[in-house]
Amino acid sequence: xxxxxxxxxxxxxxxxxxxxxxxxxxxxxxxxxxxxxxxxxxxxxxxxxxxxxxxxxxxxxxxxxxxxxxxxxxxxxxxxxxxxxxxxxxxxxxxxxxxxxxxxxxxxxxxxxxxxxxxxxxxxxxxxxxxxxxxxxxxxxxxxxxxxxxxxxxxxxxxxxxxxxxxxxxxxxxxxxxxxxxxxxxxxxxxxxxxxxxxxxxxxxxxxxxxxxxxxxxxxxxxxxxxxxxxxxxxxxxxxxxxxxxxxxxxxxxxxxxxxxxxxxxxxxxxxxxxxxxxxxxxxxxxxxxxx
Amino acid sequence: xxxxxxxxxxxxxxxxxxxxxxxxxxxxxxxxxxxxxxxxxxxxxxxxxxxxxxxxxxxxxxxxxxxxxxxxxxxxxxxxxxxxxxxxxxxxxxxxxxxxxxxxxxxxxxxxxxxxxxxxxxxxxxxxxxxxxxxxxxxxxxxxxxxxxxxxxxxxxxxxxxxxxxxxxxxxxxxxxxxxxxxxxxxxxxxxxxxxxxxxxxxxxxxxxxxxxxxxxxxxxxxxxxxxxxxxxxxxxxxxxxxxxxxxxxxxxxxxxxxxxxxxxxxxxxxxxxxxxxxxxxxxxxxxxxxxxxxxxxxxxxxxxxxxxxxxxxxxxxxxxxxxxxxxxxxxxxxxxxxxxxxxxxxxxxxxxxxxxxxxxxxxxxxxxxxxxxxxxxxxxxxxxx
Numbered sequence: 001x002x003x004x005x006x007x008x009x010x011x012x013x014x015x016x017x018x019x020x021x022x023x024x025x026x027x028x029x030x031x032x033x034x035x036x037x038x039x040x041x042x043x044x045x046x047x048x049x050x051x052x053x054x055x056x057x058x059x060x061x062x063x064x065x066x067x068x069x070x071x072x073x074x075x076x077x078x079x080x081x082x083x084x085x086x087x088x089x090x091x092x093x094x095x096x097x098x099x100x101x102x103x104x105x106x107x108x109x110x111x112x113x114x115x116x117x118x119x120x121x122x123x124x125x126x127x128x129x130x131x132x133x134x135x136x137x138x139x140x141x142x143x144x145x146x147x148x149x150x151x152x153x154x155x156x157x158x159x160x161x162x163x164x165x166x167x168x169x170x171x172x173x174x175x176x177x178x179x180x181x182x183x184x185x186x187x188x189x190x191x192x193x194x195x196x197x198x199x200x201x202x203x204x205x206x207x208x209x210x211x212x213x214x215x216x217x218x219x220x221x222x223x224x225x226x227x228x229x230x231x232x233x234x235x236x237x238x239x240x241x242x243x244x245x246x247x248x249x250x251x252x253x254x255x256x257x258x259x260x261x262x263x264x265x266x267x268x269x270x271x272x273x274x275x276x277x278x279x280x281x282x283x284x285x286x287x288x289x290x291x292x
Numbered sequence: 293x294x295x296x297x298x299x300x301x302x303x304x305x306x307x308x309x310x311x312x313x314x315x316x317x318x319x320x321x322x323x324x325x326x327x328x329x330x331x332x333x334x335x336x337x338x339x340x341x342x343x344x345x346x347x348x349x350x351x352x353x354x355x356x357x358x359x360x361x362x363x364x365x366x367x368x369x370x371x372x373x374x375x376x377x378x379x380x381x382x383x384x385x386x387x388x389x390x391x392x393x394x395x396x397x398x399x400x401x402x403x404x405x406x407x408x409x410x411x412x413x414x415x416x417x418x419x420x421x422x423x424x425x426x427x428x429x430x431x432x433x434x435x436x437x438x439x440x441x442x443x444x445x446x447x448x449x450x451x452x453x454x455x456x457x458x459x460x461x462x463x464x465x466x467x468x469x470x471x472x473x474x475x476x477x478x479x480x481x482x483x484x485x486x487x488x489x490x491x492x493x494x495x496x497x498x499x500x501x502x503x504x505x506x507x508x509x510x511x512x513x514x515x516x517x518x519x520x521x522x523x524x525x526x527x528x529x530x531x532x533x534x535x536x537x538x539x540x541x542x543x544x545x546x547x548x549x550x551x552x553x554x555x556x557x558x559x560x561x562x563x564x565x566x567x568x569x570x571x572x573x574x575x576x577x578x579x580x581x582x583x584x585x586x587x588x589x590x591x592x593x594x595x596x597x598x599x600x601x602x603x604x605x606x607x608x609x610x611x612x613x614x615x616x617x618x619x620x621x622x623x624x625x626x627x628x629x630x631x632x633x634x635x636x637x638x639x640x641x642x643x644x645x646x647x648x649x650x651x652x653x654x655x656x657x658x659x660x661x662x663x664x665x666x667x668x669x670x671x672x673x674x675x676x677x678x
Contacts, residue, residue: 004509007538011505018502117337119526121558130537137505137538211533212502213526213558221500256506261495262469 003135008257009250014142016249017149018208022226023233023241024153025200031236032173032193035096039080039104040201041223042111045216046073047202048209049111052120062125070202077198081191104220111216119213145207152203153242156196160238169193173236232272234282243283248272326362326627328353328618329388330371331381331399331409332423332611338376341401344608345423346371347600349398352615355595362622374400378408385409389416395627398614399423401607403471410437419633421617423610426475430656438636438656440613442571442646442663447548448479450569450664451520452487454677460518460543464493464511466504466531468523472549473499476522492516499527505534518542524549529558536562543567548664551606556672567677569664571646573606578676579665588643609645616644 022044029037047069054065084099085091125144130137160166171179172189180186204222205214212218225248233244248268255267275283330349333342353369361367370392372384381400388394389412396419400406403426410429413420414436422429422439429439455463465480467473473496484491492514495507508531511519519542521531528550535544544566546555551570556563572579576589592612596604620642621635639658642649647663666677 004513007509008506011503011509015503118554119529119558121526121529121560123560130539132539139537208502212530215526218500218502221498222502253506256495257510261497261507261510265498 004257006134006136008253010136010138010142012250012253013246014139014145014211014249015252016229016246017142017146018204018222018245019225019229019248020242020245021149021152021200021204021207022222023229023245024156024238025197025204026227026230027233027236027238027241028156028200029193029197030230032169033190034093034173035085036100036227037197038097038100038223038227039107040100040197040226041219041221042104042107043073043077043198043201043219044205044208044222044226045111045214045219046076046107047205048214048218049115049120049205049216050202051206051209052115052122052214056120056122066206069206070199073202073205074195074199077194077201078191080198081194085194104223108216108219115216117216119215121213122209124210139211141207141210145211148203148207149242152200153238156200157238165189165192228269228272230282232275232282234284237282237284240282240284247283325366325368326622327368327370327392327394328615329385329392329394329397329418330369330611331374331384331388331397331405332371333376333401333405334371334373336375336377338402340605341423341607341610342373342376342399344596344605345399345401345611348596348608348610348612349615351595351599352612352619354599356615356619362619363624363626370394374402374405376402376405378405381405381409382412385412389413389418394418395629396421396618396632398611398618401610403429406439410434413437418629419636421614421636423607423614433654433656436633438614438617438651438658440610440617440644440646440649440657442548442659443657444475444479445483446659446661446663447569448476448483449661450666451545451547451567452483452489453661454567454666455489455518455545456487458543461488462490462492462516463518463520464495464514464516465491465520465522466495466497466507466511467521468499468527469496470499470524472547473523476547476549480520480522497523497527497531499523501527502530503534504531505538508534508538508540512538512540516542518545520545520547522547522549525552525555526558529555529562532559532562532566551667556669563669563672566669567666568669570667570674571606571609571663572665573604573609573645575665575667575674575676578674584648585643585645589645592645613644613646613649617642617649 025040029035050069050072051065054060054068055062080103084103088095124141126140128140130139160170168184169189171184172186176186229245229248230241232248234240251268251271252264255264332345334346349369353367357366374381374384388397398421401423403424406422406424406429414434417436420437423441425441425443427443427445467477493511495511497504497507521528528546546566546568548569551568551574572585573589576593579586593604617636617639620639621632625631637651637653639649639651647659649658651658667674668677
């Protein structure tokens with residue numbers, strides 16, 4: 001029994017770490033712009049498919065393909081902000097959210113034309129047999145996923161707390177006008193937030209690519225799960241997103257293991273509802289950030 | 293005022309004249325060809341079915357006409373695209389029946405589009421040969437409806453027969469939660485008892501899920517002797533990978549839904565040793581020479597590949613078989629749909645791509661369990677299992 005529980009835990013943490021990285025992307029954009037980017041899942045997909053082309057197709061070394069994919073997708077994020085978000089004449093929240101939904105359909109369509117409808121698969125980052133821990137199998141790729149997720153989180157934490165640019169971004173999030181009055185180029189900060197957020201999406205796509213199949217339509221469900229994780233942990237909070245992601249992943253995997261696979265999503269979402277009922281701001285409420 | 297009145301009248305007369313000429317000319321044309329309607333999902337998400345079906349139908353018509361047609365009359369194919377959408381399928385079939393006056397219809401490609409158009413073919417009393425797999429198309433039997441694709445029933449029976457022969461009695465099943473998986477799951481649960489097989493654990497996964505280790509761990513806990521995964525790409529490839537990662541050594545069976553080289557690409561070395569049922573076309577060159585379908589399959593593959601310059605697909609055969617049936621049933625009918633239908637129902641021992649067809653008033657699919665063969669994936673390719 002412990003062997004099975006441990007296996008559920010491993011599988012939950014692996015999925016959870018991916019949800020966490022996606023949730024960070026949602027949270028970061030939200031805390032800087034108060035915008036929920038429903039096209040975020042598509043940036044995850046773009047990251048994964050870019051890796052397929054660069055690493056699998058062109059045969060670039062993995063670290064280079066990794067960095068190029070992330071930067072490529074982040075640049076797409078910038079273009080997206082410039083063309084679709086910035087140009088809106090009346091930037092109401094609802095209008096912007098609808099635009100992101102439209103962008104997600106657009107990106108999916110374009111990717112389908114570029115990469116086709118078939119799924120792709122990639123090998124793990126390192127070719128190592130699964131580790132055996134009291135009968136439960138831990139994949140080396142899972143360790144990679146958790147490791148990369150943690151590194152990203154720590155880097156972002158340092159960026160927001162220790163650098164001037166990070167603090168300027170936070171200030172813009174709290175009040176765009178006040179930040180602008182103190183001389184912070186708030187437009188640039190928002191652009192930067194888009195860059196980081198979509199870049200994080202690409203990271204999620206890249207680390208997940210070897211454990212699952214990559215296709216043009218993989219983003220929607222992942223985006224939704226990441227959004228739930230962000231809500232669960234506390235939208236706008238970095239560590240909340242990580243906590244929310246891990247919790248959602250573990251809940252899903254234990255839901256399958258102990259109850260039933262058909263109830264997997266139902267159990268996870270039921271817990272989400274319960275937690276939001278008790279703590280409407282998520283487990284870790286981000287301070288100083290206005291909510292809808 | 294007066295001028296306009298005349299103008300209007302003369303236009304009307306002109307229109308009527310053109311219509312009369314048009315009707316007569318099309319009547320005259322219809323007298324020397326048999327018009328066959330085709331309706332496939334040529335584009336859209338199911339184009340992997342519809343596109344080869346359209347090509348196979350064109351191929352068959354070309355071959356029949358080259359051999360002198362039927363009773364000296366040429367065949368004329370009129371093919372519409374459904375884009376996989378039931379509503380477009382209904383539009384297409386109404387046009388085929390009312391405007392094009394076809395004597396028989398081949399398609400649609402999918403179960404939902406087929407089910408949508410069946411009532412129209414029934415009402416207009418036009419024989420329709422569907423290319424979709426869903427069992428609901430011909431069960432219960434409808435007077436004017438036939439189908440060529442093997443249904444899940446036979447695929448499940450082939451898998452269970454193979455298990456029975458190898459002494460496997462306790463199994464775990466893992467199905468995808470979409471129409472294909474649900475239908476497979478129903479058949480797996482329904483037929484298990486018949487083969488003396490006990491399902492110790494039935495689990496499912498979402499078609500966009502990224503990891504199935506939790507389901508597999510749960511299945512393993514119940515100690516089955518084999519696992520069956522029923523789904524279409526990419527989910528089953530993830531299952532194959534997860535099985536390998538968890539170190540599960542009992543046999544893994546997959547469905548005919550993944551019987552394409554694509555699955556081997558996706559699953560990589562995790563595909564090794566997997567059993568699955570497939571139509572014979574995938575393994576045509578491996579079949580023993582005694583197999584009745586072998587030479588027919590090789591001819592079809594050769595003709596298809598040389599005409600279209602692309603590898604044959606496992607799905608085009610559904611439309612090709614339908615045309616072979618019409619070729620068998622059309623002679624002597626002089627285009628009478630009632631006679632054509634009766635002839636179709638009486639077809640016996642017709643060798644096709646998907647199997648040997650034996651129709652009867654109670655069976656409008658006509659295939660037996662021999663339509664499927666079991667294969668095993670070895671060294672990245674298929675191997676026939678005895």
